Every structure is written in C-alpha cells, then in structure tokens.
Amino acid sequence: xxxxxxxxxxxxxxxxxxxxxxxxxxxxxxxxHTTQQANLFPALKAPEGYISTTKFDRGSILWPSGDNPVxxxxxxxxxxxxxxxxxxxxxxxxxxxSENLTWRTSFKYLLPHLTLFMLLCFLFGRLWCRxxxxxxxxxxxxxxxxxxxxxxxxxxPAGFRNGLRSGSYCILGTSFFISALIGVPHLARxxxxxxxxxxxxxxxxxxxxxxxxxxxxxxxxxxxxxxMFTILAWLVLGIFVAAFYWGRRIWCHLCPVGLMNxxxxxxxxxxxxxxxxKCNKCGLCxxxxxxxxxxxxxxxxxxxxxxxxxxxxxxxxxxxxxxxxLSANFFGRKIVESRLKK
Amino acid sequence: xxxxxxxxxxxxxxxxxxxxxxxxxxEFEYPQFKGDFYVSGRVSFPPxxxxxxxxxxxHDSLTQEEIPVMVEISEKWPDGSILDASVHFAANSSxxxxxxxxxxxxxxxxxxxxxxxTLPIVTASIGNSPRTEExxxxxxxxxxxxxxRSVDFRYYWYLLPMFGLLFLAxxxxxxxxxx
Numbered sequence: 324x325x326x327x328x329x330x331x332x333x334x335x336x337x338x339x340x341x342x343x344x345x346x347x348x349x350x351x352x353x354x355x356h357t358t359q360q361a362n363l364f365p366a367l368k369a370p371e372g373y374i375s376t377t378k379f380d381r382g383s384i385l386w387p388s389g390d391n392p393v394x395x396x397x398x399x400x401x402x403x404x405x406x407x408x409x410x411x412x413x414x415x416x417x418x419x420x421s422e423n424l425t426w427r428t429s430f431k432y433l434l435p436h437l438t439l440f441m442l443l444c445f446l447f448g449r450l451w452c453r454x455x456x457x458x459x460x461x462x463x464x465x466x467x468x469x470x471x472x473x474x475x476x477x478x479x480p481a482g483f484r485n486g487l488r489s490g491s492y493c494i495l496g497t498s499f500f501i502s503a504l505i506g507v508p509h510l511a512r513x514x515x516x517x518x519x520x521x522x523x524x525x526x527x528x529x530x531x532x533x534x535x536x537x538x539x540x541x542x543x544x545x546x547x548x549x550x551m552f553t554i555l556a557w558l559v560l561g562i563f564v565a566a567f568y569w570g571r572r573i574w575c576h577l578c579p580v581g582l583m584n585x586x587x588x589x590x591x592x593x594x595x596x597x598x599x600x601k602c603n604k605c606g607l608c609x610x611x612x613x614x615x616x617x618x619x620x621x622x623x624x625x626x627x628x629x630x631x632x633x634x635x636x637x638x639x640x641x642x643x644x645x646x647x648x649l650s651a652n653f654f655g656r657k658i659v660e661s662r663l664k665k
Numbered sequence: 666x667x668x669x670x671x672x673x674x675x676x677x678x679x680x681x682x683x684x685x686x687x688x689x690x691x692e693f694e695y696p697q698f699k700g701d702f703y704v705s706g707r708v709s710f711p712p713x714x715x716x717x718x719x720x721x722x723x724h725d726s727l728t729q730e731e732i733p734v735m736v737e738i739s740e741k742w743p744d745g746s747i748l749d750a751s752v753h754f755a756a757n758s759s760x761x762x763x764x765x766x767x768x769x770x771x772x773x774x775x776x777x778x779x780x781x782x783t784l785p786i787v788t789a790s791i792g793n794s795p796r797t798e799e800x801x802x803x804x805x806x807x808x809x810x811x812x813x814r815s816v817d818f819r820y821y822w823y824l825l826p827m828f829g830l831l832f833l834a835x836x837x838x839x840x841x842x843x844x
Contacts, residue, residue, distance in 0.1 A: 431820035431821060434820050434821065434823035434824065434827065435820065435823050437823075437827060438823045438826050438827050438830075441826075441827055441830045441831065441834075442826070442830060444834075445830045445833065445834050587834050589834075589837070589838035589841055589842065590833065590834035590835060590836070590837035590838035590839075590841065591834070591837075594841065626841065627840075627841040628841075629838075629841055
C-alpha cells in the first residue's frame with residue numbers, strides 16, 4: 324500500500340466518522356432506555372435501571388439541549404452530544420465517568436461501559452485519535468489550510484510534549500476530583516455550575532454543534548464561575564486552533580480523552596514494528612510524525628515500538644523509503660509495511 | 666347491633682368518599698365574532714381519579730346544565746386510570762356561560778358528541794394549572810420510588826473480561842517493551 328492509498332483511506336475514514344458522528348442521530352433515532360435501543364444493540368444496551376444523562380438546563384453554556392436522541396454506548400473517546408438534534412452518541416469517556424462520579428452511580432452500572440471502553444482500547448489503542456476523532460478531523464483541516472498557505476509547522480521539543488502530557492493528567496485529575504466532590508450531598512448545590520468541568524471547556528462542545536447548524540453555548544456570564552468557564556472555554560479553543568494550525572497534532576498530547584486511550588497503547592492489538600537492520604537513519608519517520616515522536620527513529624533493536632503518544636496514523640510506515648523496515652500489525656498479522664520508493 | 670350500625674356508617678362514608686366529585690374551572694376568552702365555536706382544552710388527572718371517560722363531564726356552573734363533550738384520551742396511568750385527555754365542547758359567544766369540568770367516580774356523563782363540524786376553535790385552560798408545551802404542574806399525591814439495592818451479578822460478570830483485558834494489555838506491553 325503506497326502513501327497515497329493510506330492517506331486516502333485515512334481521510335475517507337475520518338470524513339465518514341465525522342459525518343456519522345454528527346449526523347448519525349438522524350438515521351438512528353434512539354432515545355434512552357427504549358426497547359428500540361435494546362433491539363438495535365442488544366449486546367451493548369444500557370443496563371436496566373441505569374441513570375440516563377441529565378436534562379441539565381444550563382443550555383446557554385453546556386449544550387443547547389439535553390433531550391436528544393442518543394445511544395448509551397460508544398467507542399472509547401467520542402465527543403459529546405455535539406449535535407443535540409442528531410448527535411448519535413452520548414458522550415466521551417471523560418464525560419461519562421465525570422457524570423457518574425457526580426451522581427454517585429453504583430459501580431456495577433459502570434462495568435458494561437468500562438468493559439466496552441477497555442476492549443476497544445485494547446484492540447485499537449489510540450487509533451481512534453487519528454482515524455475517527457471528529458475534532459481531530461477539524462484540526463487536520465486547519466493543518467491542511469496551513470500547508471496550502473505554505474506556512475511551516477513548528478517543532479516542539481520532547482520536554483514540551485511531556486509537559487503537555489502532564490498537563491493532560493492534571494486536567495483529567497482535576498475534572499474527576501471536582502466531579503466527585505460535587506457528588507457529595509452537602510456540596511450538591513454546586514452541581515449547577517461545576518457539573519462536567521472538563522466538558523465545559525472542551526473545544527468539541529464549541530466546535531461540533533456548528534456542523535448541525537446549531538449555535539453552541541458561546542457565553543454565560545451569569546455568575547463568576549460561569550464567566551470563568553466561559554473564558555477558559557475560549558482560551559482552550561484558542562489553544563486548540565493554534566495547536567493544530569502551527570503544531571500539527573500537538574493538541575493530542577493535551578487531550579484527556581486521548582490520554583485515557585493511550586493507557587492501552589503499548590499493549591494494544593494494533594502495533595508498529597521496526598526491523599532495525601533495514602533502517603538507514605534517514606529520519607523521515609520523525610519528520611512525518613504528527614505527534615513529533617522520535618522513538619521509531621531512535622529504536623536500535625527489532626520489535627514493537629508502540630508509544631503512549633502514538634496515534635497510529637501510519638505516517639511513518641508510509642513515508643519510510645526502506646522496504647519492510649517499518650510495518651503495522653494487528654496482533655502480529657501484518658497489515659501494511661513500508662515500501663521502497665522509486 | 667352497634668357493630669352493624671358502625672359498619673353501615675363506615676360503608677356509607679367510604680361510598681361517599683369514593684363517589685367524590687372534583688371540579689375544575691374551564692377558562693377561555695370569548696372570541697370577538699358572534700356565533701358558535703368549539704372550546705378545546707387538555708386536562709390531566711391524578712392516578713386513580715378517573716377510571717373511565719364517562720367519569721367526567723362539563724356543566725354550566727349556574728344552571729348545572731350538562732354540556733355535550735367530545736373526549737379524546739391521550740395517556741393513561743399504569744393502573745389504567747386516565748392521565749391526560751382532550752376535551753372539546755361547543756359554545757356560543759352570544760350566550761356566555763361559566764363552564765366547569767367535574768370528575769370523579771360520582772360523575773356519570775350522559776351527553777357527548779362525536780361529529781365535528783367546521784367551527785373556530787378556542788383553546789381553554791382547564792383546572793387553572795400552568796401548562797405549557799414543556800411543563801405541566803399537577804398534583805399526583807404520594808409518590809413511591811422503588812430502589813433495587815440487591816447485589817446484581819448480571820453486572821459483576823463484566824469484571825472478568827475487564828481484568829482479562831487488563832492482564833493481556835499489561836502482558837503485551839511488557840513483552841513489547843522487552844523487545
């Protein structure tokens with residue numbers, strides 16, 4: 324498979340996923356806990372008695388409407404209900420865990436969802452981030468725009484990337500901590516403003532409703548806390564746009580959803596392999612890597628080099644000029660390998 | 666003897682209680698034109714209050730004359746009693762009346778109509794309950810919430826694949842890092 328084919332396939336999948344995730348709800352009109360849902364996805368249906376998502380009425384900032392046809396189940400990291408009239412899926416894993424921490428939902432009800440999440444992460448690792456994530460697709464469009472304008476991308480040092488990853492841990496930890504804290508009955512009155520703290524600043528919340536021709540909740544200056552969240556949301560959106568425009572996939576180092584997917588990356592079914600003797604140290608793989616990783620270049624021994632930061636875009640495989648030097652495998656079975664460029 | 670009298674009294678009391686009749690005031694604005702029109706409104710009842718569509722009727726509050734109505738039941742409570750119904754009746758703007766809707770087991774509607782002619786429709790508010798497209802305030806009495814606190818192994822079996830996946834992922838990660 325040559326370069327053009329991999330790129331073409333990836334972009335096709337990205338566009339299909341974007342369309343499916345944004346407009347899929349128009350096709351699959353499924354509401355919470357209905358028999359239709361059970362009929363559609365019997366294996367994945369929400370457990371009986373599971374508390375469905377709330378109709379939180381802070382429409383101005385969180386989402387235009389909470390009453391939308393959605394599914395209870397989802398692949399590992401889906402953006403939230405970005406199209407309330409047609410959004411297919413309910414929430415990303417950060418949203419899901421945060422809201423259940425706040426509602427103090429019984430652990431048993433989380434188990435089917437966590438199992439599904441772990442299964443998909445185990446099979447595909449962070450493949451989601453580059454091949455299906457809708458906001459990643461939006462970001463790639465920004466990157467394409469930069470390329471069209473002949474503006475070179477910025478290189479960020481490894482220390483900066485590690486710093487972003489630590490920042491991602493901080494965001495995730497803070498989000499879960501606040502969600503759990505407001506779940507305490509004595510602090511329940513804070514739920515109105517602190518509910519789903521990360522979701523309130525997530526760029527997907529602002530970007531994705533636009534695809535459904537719906538006005539996202541741009542601002543809420545009702546109280547000091549909502550003002551803070553509004554400003555933070557704008558700031559994060561600015562970082563998101565800047566990150567994709569200048570730094571390619573630098574945002575993916577900061578994304579908490581990607582972080583949770585990355586925990587399984589090293590042991591995921593999708594794996595990248597290198598045969599060191601075939602490597603001529605040209606460094607093209609490092610140049611091509613949108614995440615700015617250098618492990619595939621630095622690795623001196625043969626074997627799998629899955630890194631937690633790798634989003635499995637296969638750019639390194641398609642750019643490598645050496646025959647069979649780099650390859651992508653699925654549980655040891657070769658899917659694609661680098662070819663000698665003529 | 667005392668017991669019999671007591672039983673009869675209690676039975677009568679219970680019968681009276683069961684034959685309870687409640688009333689809702691029907692409010693609407695008379696149109697500017699002169700002539701007949703239909704008054705249409707929706708009404709919601711507490712669970713168990715109205716078992717059949719015969720158990721409510723519309724009256725002129727002054728003369729107690731029963732007004733023929735057309736009833737459409739839209740929703741029912743789990744016990745089979747009526748939750749929500751639409752009520753339509755004819756009125757005339759020249760002959761103004763105050764209408765009331767009576768409901769309960771003591772009410773037995775005798776007049777109704779089914780054939781609808783083409784007349785203007787005026788929407789009414791029944792029972793003075795604030796009702797919009799989005800919300801409905803109604804008294805439902807005691808609400809019992811049942812919470813299942815039993816240990817449910819239907820869910821806990823998911824722990825098995827979860828730990829299995831975790832174990833496999835860790836093993837594979839260790840193998841990959843060694844290689």
